[in-house]
Each structure stands twice: as structure tokens, then as C-alpha cells.
Amino acid sequence: MTKRLPEDPAKKARMLTAAIQLFAEQGYEPTHVDQIAQQAAVSKGLVFKYFTNKEQLYLAALTAANQQFMTVIDRTVWQNSADLSAMIINATRYKIQLQLQFPAEFNLLMTAFVHQQQLPASSQAYVQKMFVANHDLTSELMTPVVALLQFKPGATAADLLEVIGYITNGYIHKIQRYLAAHPEITKIEQMEPLIQDLATKLKLVESGFIQG
Amino acid sequence: MTKRLPEDPAKKARMLTAAIQLFAEQGYEPTHVDQIAQQAAVSKGLVFKYFTNKEQLYLAALTAANQQFMTVIDRTVWQNSADLSAMIINATRYKIQLQLQFPAEFNLLMTAFVHQQQLPASSQAYVQKMFVANHDLTSELMTPVVALLQFKPGATAADLLEVIGYITNGYIHKIQRYLAAHPEITKIEQMEPLIQDLATKLKLVESGFIQG
Amino acid sequence: MTKRLPEDPAKKARMLTAAIQLFAEQGYEPTHVDQIAQQAAVSKGLVFKYFTNKEQLYLAALTAANQQFMTVIDRTVWQNSADLSAMIINATRYKIQLQLQFPAEFNLLMTAFVHQQQLPASSQAYVQKMFVANHDLTSELMTPVVALLQFKPGATAADLLEVIGYITNGYIHKIQRYLAAHPEITKIEQMEPLIQDLATKLKLVESGFIQG
Amino acid sequence: MTKRLPEDPAKKARMLTAAIQLFAEQGYEPTHVDQIAQQAAVSKGLVFKYFTNKEQLYLAALTAANQQFMTVIDRTVWQNSADLSAMIINATRYKIQLQLQFPAEFNLLMTAFVHQQQLPASSQAYVQKMFVANHDLTSELMTPVVALLQFKPGATAADLLEVIGYITNGYIHKIQRYLAAHPEITKIEQMEPLIQDLATKLKLVESGFIQG
DNA sequence: AATGAATGAGCTTTCATTCAT
DNA sequence: CATGAATGAAAGCTCATTCAT
Numbered sequence: 001m002t003k004r005l006p007e008d009p010a011k012k013a014r015m016l017t018a019a020i021q022l023f024a025e026q027g028y029e030p031t032h033v034d035q036i037a038q039q040a041a042v043s044k045g046l047v048f049k050y051f052t053n054k055e056q057l058y059l060a061a062l063t064a065a066n067q068q069f070m071t072v073i074d075r076t077v078w079q080n081s082a083d084l085s086a087m088i089i090n091a092t093r094y095k096i097q098l099q100l101q102f103p104a105e106f107n108l109l110m111t112a113f114v115h116q117q118q119l120p121a122s123s124q125a126y127v128q129k130m131f132v133a134n135h136d137l138t139s140e141l142m143t144p145v146v147a148l149l150q151f152k153p154g155a156t157a158a159d160l161l162e163v164i165g166y167i168t169n170g171y172i173h174k175i176q177r178y179l180a181a182h183p184e185i186t187k188i189e190q191m192e193p194l195i196q197d198l199a200t201k202l203k204l205v206e207s208g209f210i211q212g
Numbered sequence: 213m214t215k216r217l218p219e220d221p222a223k224k225a226r227m228l229t230a231a232i233q234l235f236a237e238q239g240y241e242p243t244h245v246d247q248i249a250q251q252a253a254v255s256k257g258l259v260f261k262y263f264t265n266k267e268q269l270y271l272a273a274l275t276a277a278n279q280q281f282m283t284v285i286d287r288t289v290w291q292n293s294a295d296l297s298a299m300i301i302n303a304t305r306y307k308i309q310l311q312l313q314f315p316a317e318f319n320l321l322m323t324a325f326v327h328q329q330q331l332p333a334s335s336q337a338y339v340q341k342m343f344v345a346n347h348d349l350t351s352e353l354m355t356p357v358v359a360l361l362q363f364k365p366g367a368t369a370a371d372l373l374e375v376i377g378y379i380t381n382g383y384i385h386k387i388q389r390y391l392a393a394h395p396e397i398t399k400i401e402q403m404e405p406l407i408q409d410l411a412t413k414l415k416l417v418e419s420g421f422i423q424g
Numbered sequence: 425m426t427k428r429l430p431e432d433p434a435k436k437a438r439m440l441t442a443a444i445q446l447f448a449e450q451g452y453e454p455t456h457v458d459q460i461a462q463q464a465a466v467s468k469g470l471v472f473k474y475f476t477n478k479e480q481l482y483l484a485a486l487t488a489a490n491q492q493f494m495t496v497i498d499r500t501v502w503q504n505s506a507d508l509s510a511m512i513i514n515a516t517r518y519k520i521q522l523q524l525q526f527p528a529e530f531n532l533l534m535t536a537f538v539h540q541q542q543l544p545a546s547s548q549a550y551v552q553k554m555f556v557a558n559h560d561l562t563s564e565l566m567t568p569v570v571a572l573l574q575f576k577p578g579a580t581a582a583d584l585l586e587v588i589g590y591i592t593n594g595y596i597h598k599i600q601r602y603l604a605a606h607p608e609i610t611k612i613e614q615m616e617p618l619i620q621d622l623a624t625k626l627k628l629v630e631s632g633f634i635q636g
Numbered sequence: 637m638t639k640r641l642p643e644d645p646a647k648k649a650r651m652l653t654a655a656i657q658l659f660a661e662q663g664y665e666p667t668h669v670d671q672i673a674q675q676a677a678v679s680k681g682l683v684f685k686y687f688t689n690k691e692q693l694y695l696a697a698l699t700a701a702n703q704q705f706m707t708v709i710d711r712t713v714w715q716n717s718a719d720l721s722a723m724i725i726n727a728t729r730y731k732i733q734l735q736l737q738f739p740a741e742f743n744l745l746m747t748a749f750v751h752q753q754q755l756p757a758s759s760q761a762y763v764q765k766m767f768v769a770n771h772d773l774t775s776e777l778m779t780p781v782v783a784l785l786q787f788k789p790g791a792t793a794a795d796l797l798e799v800i801g802y803i804t805n806g807y808i809h810k811i812q813r814y815l816a817a818h819p820e821i822t823k824i825e826q827m828e829p830l831i832q833d834l835a836t837k838l839k840l841v842e843s844g845f846i847q848g
Numbered sequence: 849a850a851t852g853a854a855t856g857a858g859c860t861t862t863c864a865t866t867c868a869t
Numbered sequence: 870c871a872t873g874a875a876t877g878a879a880a881g882c883t884c885a886t887t888c889a890t
Binding site (some may be wrong): 450451452453454457536538539541542573574575576578579583584586587589590591593594595624625628629630631632633634635636 | 680750753788798799845848
């Protein structure tokens with residue numbers, strides 16, 4: 001009944017899952033196609049049949065991880081927030097959720113940027129494009145909320161977005177390291193203190209740290 | 213009187229310089245010991261005699277790059293600053309200077325963090341330690357200046373330092389990308405606009421972006 | 425009445441045709457069973473079902489090509505010739521005709537001899553036998569005509585046959601190269617100059633090149 | 637004392653000898669670089685260091701075999717012959733000598749022509765050129781002797797050269813097969829009957845097989 | 849009977865490491 | 870001490886062959 005398809009989606013998924021995990025854990029070069037095949041419980045040959053070569057497999061893993069987030073992503077998290085702080089907190093909480101849910105995908109995307117230099121130029125462009133698109137999406141989602149703010153003279157929405165970008169980016173890395181060091185954490189609630197800490201800091205960035 | 217060292221310091225230095233440059237440019241795996249030996253104008257055998265294996269060589273290059281900055285570093289840049297903004301600007305200007313002066317060392321240290329995962333656990337710890345030490349140094353240098361500030365209730369020096377850390381870190385990456393894209397830039401003056409932009413942003417972080 | 429054969433003759437024929445063509449064009453190793461199956465519009469599995477393995481397929485292709493000529497061959501071409509020259513010309517013209525009609529089969533047989541060494545000893549013997557049989561047939565066909573000649577003292581029919589064999593063999597290769605280089609040639613008439621040239625040469629061999 | 641050279645001529649020679657022998661015996665594809673390395677008593681890696689890749693190794697083997705004959709070749713064999721028959725016999729005797737002395741080189745060159753189709757186009761051109769050069773040399777050597785002959789009307793030197801070419805070529809193959817089947821033959825004298833047979837045939841070609 | 853997805857042995861090639869000189 | 874020729878384990882990839890469907 002289950003006709004064998006030219007590409008078995010279950011197998012392809014297993015390969016991608018294995019690729020995502022191993023590339024994320026070990027990086028591009030130290031990960032061997034053999035390993036991925038073994039972890040996916042398929043033969044080496046099949047990996048090459050489905051993905052042509054190691055580089056394409058890496059790119060496919062990256063795309064799959066990205067797609068994963070793109071399909072899962074809940075824009076309302078950004079859109080239904082009362083103010084900037086609430087939005088960032090929602091977004092961060094959401095990102096942590098994703099990180100808990102899809103840790104390998106998350107890690108792969110986080111490290112992909114630096115592995116670029118090890119890929120052929122053509123693939124680098126592809127990775128680059130993906131990251132730009134992601135960044136654009138985030139900006140697009142945040143823009144309407146920031147637009148409502150009353151900025152001090154000399155301050156602009158763009159400035160604030162850039163600064164917030166640096167902070168959240170740094171914070172996401174912090175959280176990632178934290179989660180890597182505490183594998184027992186499985187629920188978003190356990191991360192609430194960190195989230196609140198970020199909230200406080202962002203609030204202070206909005207209103208200023210310094211008296212007077 | 214001085215015991216003749218079995219190691220030729222000039223050759224060792226050349227090896228490290230070559231290693232720093234090539235590891236920085238290409239990453240760990242794609243850099244071959246052959247290349248390093250050739251660029252250092254020594255034999256491959258000598259590289260292994262001095263550094264045991266490729267991994268140790270990488271670690272030595274990292275340490276050397278770090279040392280380079282540690283020796284060169286001018287603490288007065290941090291200490292002789294009137295206020296926080298001035299200090300950060302001075303520090304950033306100084307970092308850009310270093311980046312222009314020692315681009316390979318700078319890039320190596322910037323990418324080292326992500327190459328960690330490709331090293332054996334023992335080496336990872338070493339790299340980790342180096343980064344922590346660096347971070348601690350920066351904090352130590354900044355602490356006295358931040359201590360003078362009058363913080364709003366709920367805000368702490370540690371909070372501000374952390375936030376500033378994220379921002380400067382993000383900004384350093386931005387500058388690095390900028391410099392990589394504009395190799396014609398050789399003087400710190402040409403980077404002044406970016407530095408001023410960072411200053412503005414940090415000022416706004418101190419006092420707040422939002423009206424009221 | 426006629427037992428239903430488990431083998432579909434049409435499919436088998438397609439496989440053999442494809443095998444003949446591809447083996448002739450590319451040689452044994454560079455030709456993949458995949459290609460043959462695809463060109464024959466059957467599945468790879470069927471190829472193995474019908475021919476056991478690649479080597480047997482090659483042998484079958486060879487046999488089929490040989491059979492092709494054996495069935496088609498018109499003995500009257502040899503038998504109804506007035507004299508030796510006429511016979512050789514008739515035979516050569518006939519061979520060119522076959523070459524134009526069945527180029528793949530022709531090329532396969534021409535190259536088979538040298539591909540022998542790449543086959544297991546048992547198959548080599550088979551190929552060898554086929555070539556000997558072919559040679560014997562040619563001799564057999566020529567013998568009655570040569571028997572009528574009046575040989576000089578010291579000359580024998582066998583000598584002449586052998587010499588003619590070398591010449592026609594060399595000439596067939598020449599023609600094959602010529603046809604490969606001129607794919608626009610499709611009619612025997614276009615080859616007439618070469619045939620006449622061969623005739624002249626054979627005539628000279630019979631009567632001698634040298635004055636006196 | 638024996639300084640290790642960047643290319644050890646003894647090793648290189650061993651590799652080439654092994655390559656020549658194995659490529660000659662087995663053909664291009666069925667010969668594995670592993671085998672050649674083993675037979676040459678060097679590591680696989682060294683073969684690639686010296687010859688870049690398998691194809692280059694094949695070409696090097698071919699060139700070496702060709703060179704072997706070119707350096708060894710004794711033109712006087714052709715030049716100091718009283719008449720055509722004597723020349724051909726001398727040349728053939730000489731070729732058999734070479735074949736006995738360098739059987740692998742001889743076989744490699746004999747089979748190279750047909751292995752062409754298995755090589756990349758660029759290498760095909762190289763092989764082609766080598767064969768043309770060889771053919772040209774033979775023609776050049778024979779021309780002066782043939783020029784002295786008195787040809788019958790309708791016969792030309794070129795015709796005779798071509799015919800002789802076919803015959804000697806066919807005969808060389810015959811001899812090669814004979815030697816392959818009789819490995820106990822090591823001296824040229826043992827081949828004398830075949831040589832005399834060829835002489836007889838060529839004489840008959842000159843003067844004609846047929847009475848009147 | 850027919851398919852073609854799946855397998856894995858085996859190939860070429862690379863490069864960290866060794867060691868004779 | 871210094872060299873770089875030599876090594877061979879291990880990588881990516883191919884393709885004849887198998888076998889579940």
C-alpha cells in the first residue's frame with residue numbers, strides 16, 4: 001500500500017534532522033557524512049543520492065532549520081504587544097521556546113554565520129541572503145511598534161532598533177550558553193528570571209540608566 | 213651566560229604570525245600546516261617540533277594573539293576618561309586602532325569563540341578561560357568609571373556594563389565587517405563617523421531614548 | 425501452445441541495442457548499467473534479471489552484435505565474384521554497408537578485442553572463440569576463390585590470404601575512422617573512392633609493385 | 637651522503653615501471669593506484685605527490701614508455717639497409733628485440749590507442765599526438781629507401797608504404813600474441829622463422845603473388 | 849514480472865604526522 | 870637542530886548489485 005516514493009520523506013527528514021544536529025554540534029568540517037547517515041539510519045549512498053554532496057546537505061540542513069522557524073513563527077507575538085518592552089519580552093520568550101523546542105535547529109542557525117568562510121563562495125552568498133532576509137523580517141515586525149514611540153531629540157527609531165538588536169542578540173547568546181550548560185531546563189518558566197532581567201534592561205535603555 | 217635556547221625565537225615568531233593570519237582568514241580545518249610552514253619559511257617538521265600538533269599550534273596562535281593585545285594594551289585609555297561615554301569612545305577608538313594595526317590577531321580572536329566546538333574538550337576549556345579573562349579585564353577597567361555614576365532606582369552598574377558589553381560587542385562586529393568590506397581604510401580618522409554614531413547611541417542608552 | 429516465455433523479447437532487444445551502442449561508444453567500464461537501462465526504457469533491476477551482471481550483459485551484447493552480422497551476412501557476395509580483386513571489393517563494399525547500417529554493432533566488435541583484458545579469464549576465452557570463428561568464416565569464404573589462382577613458386581594461397589587479411593583489416597580501421605570523422609556519410613556510394621583505392625592496392629599486391 | 641631529493645628517481649622509476657606494467661596488463665580502469673603503489677613498494681600518497689592523479693600517471697607511463705623506445709631506437713637499422721625487404725626485416729627484428737626487452741612498455745603503447753576513449757578529451761589529444769609523431773617517424777625513416785624503387789605504372793611509393801604499414805602492423809600484433817602465448821621465448825633467434833615468413837610475404841608483395 | 853530505492857564495498861584523493869637524512 | 874620526503878588513516882563520492890514493494 002505504502003508505495004515507495006522516489007524520495008522517502010521520512011528518510012529525508014531523518015537525514016536532515018541528523019545533519020542539523022551534527023552540523024550544529026560539531027561544525028561543518030568535523031562532521032562526516034558517514035556519521036549523518038548512521039544517525040539517520042540510512043546508507044551513505046542514500047545521503048548523496050538525496051543531497052548530491054556534503055555542501056548541498058549542509059545548505060539543505062540550514063534551509064530546513066530556517067524553514068522550520070519560518071513556518072512555526074507566530075507573528076502575533078510581535079504584533080499583539082502593548083509596548084516595546086512587552087514586545088521584546090514576548091519575542092524573547094518565544095525565541096527561548098523555539099530554542100527549547102528545536103535546540104539543534106537553533107544552534108545550527110546561530111553558528112552558520114561563522115561557518116560561512118569554510119563554504120564555497122556560492123554557498124556563502126546563499127547563507128548571507130538567508131540572514132539578511134531574517135534580519136529584514138525582524139525589523140519589519142518591530143517597526144510598527146517602535147513607530148509609536150515618542151523619541152527624544154537626537155534619537156531615532158532606527159537607533160533604538162539597532163541598539164535593541166545588539167542587546168537581544170547578545171542576550172540570546174547568553175541564554176543559549178545558559179541552556180547548553182543546564183540541559184535539565186525544559187520549560188520556559190524556568191527561564192523567566194532571565195527574561196525578566198532582559199526586560200528590566202530594555203526598560204532602562206528606553207528611559208535611561210542615569211539619574212537626572 | 214645565557215643558556216642557548218633550543219628554540220629559535222625568530223622562527224617561532226614567524227610560525228605564529230603565519231598561523232594567526234591563516235587561521236584567521238580561513239578557519240581551523242581549511243588551514244593546512246603546510247601552508248603555515250611555507251608562509252613562515254620554515255619546514256613542516258619544525259612546526260611540529262615547536263608545537264606538537266595542529267591543535268596546539270592553533271592554541272598557541274590564539275594565545276600569542278591575545279598576548280599581543282595584552283602587552284600592547286594601554287590602560288590609560290580606560291582610566292583617563294572623564295565620563296562613561298568618553299571612556300567607551302576612547303576604548304572603541306583604541307580597539308579600532310588595534311584592529312587596523314593587528315587585523316589578523318583581531319580576526320582570529322573574534323572567530324576563535326565559534327571554532328571552540330571543533331577543538332577537543334581540553335582545549336575548549338583553555339579558550340574559554342582566555343575569553344573569560346578578557347571579559348574580566350574589560351569589566352575591571354570599566355568598573356571605576358561606572359562606579360561614579362548616579363544610577364536610577366532599579367538600575368545597577370552591573371546592568372549598565374552588561375548592556376554596554378552587548379552594544380560594543382555588536383558594534384565591534386559591525387566595524388569589523390565594515391573594515392573587511394573597505395580594505396582601503398588604514399587610518400582611524402576614516403572611522404570617526406562610526407565612532408561618533410556609537411557615542412550617540414551610548415549616550416542615549418545612558419539617558420534614555422524615550423521622551424518623558 | 426507456445427509456452428509463455430518469462431522474458432519479454434522486445435525489452436530484451438531494447439536492452440541489447442542500448443548495451444551495444446553504449447559499450448561501443450564509451451567502452452566497458454565507463455558505461456553504467458543505469459545508462460543502459462534508461463536508454464532501453466526498462467528498469468535497472470530488469471537488466472540484472474535478464475543478464476545476471478554487467479559482464480554477462482557485455483558478453484550478450486557482443487554475441488548479439490556478432491549474431492546480427494551472422495544472420496544478415498550474404499555469402500553470395502563472396503561466392504559470386506569473378507576473381508580475387510572483385511571478391512575483396514565486393515566484400516569490403518559489403519562490410520562498409522554493414523558498418524553504415526549497424527554502426528554500433530560494428531564498433532563494438534572492433535573494440536571488443538582490446539577490451540578482452542578487462543574481462544575475467546572465462547569471458548576472454550568466449551570472446552576469443554568468437555573472433556576465431558569469424559576469422560575462420562572469412563577464410564572459408566575466400567578459400568575457393570583463392571584456390572583458382574596461379575601462384576608463383578614460393579607463394580601459397582595461405583600467404584596471400586594472410587597478407588590480404590592484414591591489408592583489409594588495416595583498411596577497415598581506416599574506413600571506420602573516416603566514417604567516424606564524417607558522420608554525414610550515409611550511402612555506400614560516397615565511399616566508392618576509398619574502395620577503388622583499396623582495389624588498386626590489392627591488385628598491386630597480386631601482381632607486384634615493382635618493375636621487372 | 638645520498639641526499640634525499642625532492643623526487644627520488646629510483647622511486648619514480650619504480651612507480652612508472654609498475655604503472656606501465658599494470659596499465660598494460662589490465663587496462664586503465666581496472667588498474668588501481670593502490671596496486672601500482674604496492675608493486676612499486678611506495679605509499680599511495682607518494683604516487684599522488686609525484687603524478688597528481690591517476691590520469692596524469694597514465695599519461696606519464698605512456699610518455700615514459702614512448703621515451704624509452706625513442707631513446708633506445710637505432711635509426712641505422714632503417715638507414716643501413718640494402719633494399720626494402722632487408723629494411724623491413726631489420727626493423728621488424730629490431731622491434732621484436734624491443735618487445736622482448738621491454739614487453740610492458742610495448743604492450744602499453746599497443747593498447748593505449750584503444751584506451752583513448754576512456755580518457756578525458758585533453759588526454760586523448762595528447763595520446764593522439766604521440767601516435768601521429770610515431771607514425772611520422774616511421775614514414776620518414778622508410779621514405780628514402782622506398783624512393784629508390786622502380787614502381788610499375790599505377791603504383792606509387794605512398795601506396796606501397798601504406799600496404800607495408802598494414803602488413804607490418806598486423807604482423808607485429810601476430811608476434812605480440814605469439815610472444816604472449818610463449819613466455820619461454822627470450823631470444824630474438826627463436827623468432828627467426830616468423831621473421832623469415834614476413835620477409836617472404838613482403839618480397840611477394842613487391843614482386844607479386846600471381847603468375848604472369 | 850517489474851521497479852528503482854537502497855546498499856556498501858571500494859575507489860581516488862588529502863593531509864596531519866613521522867622520521868631518515 | 871632542521872628538513873621535507875614519505876606515510877597511511879580517513880574522507881568524500883560512485884556504482885554494481887540487491888530486494889522490498
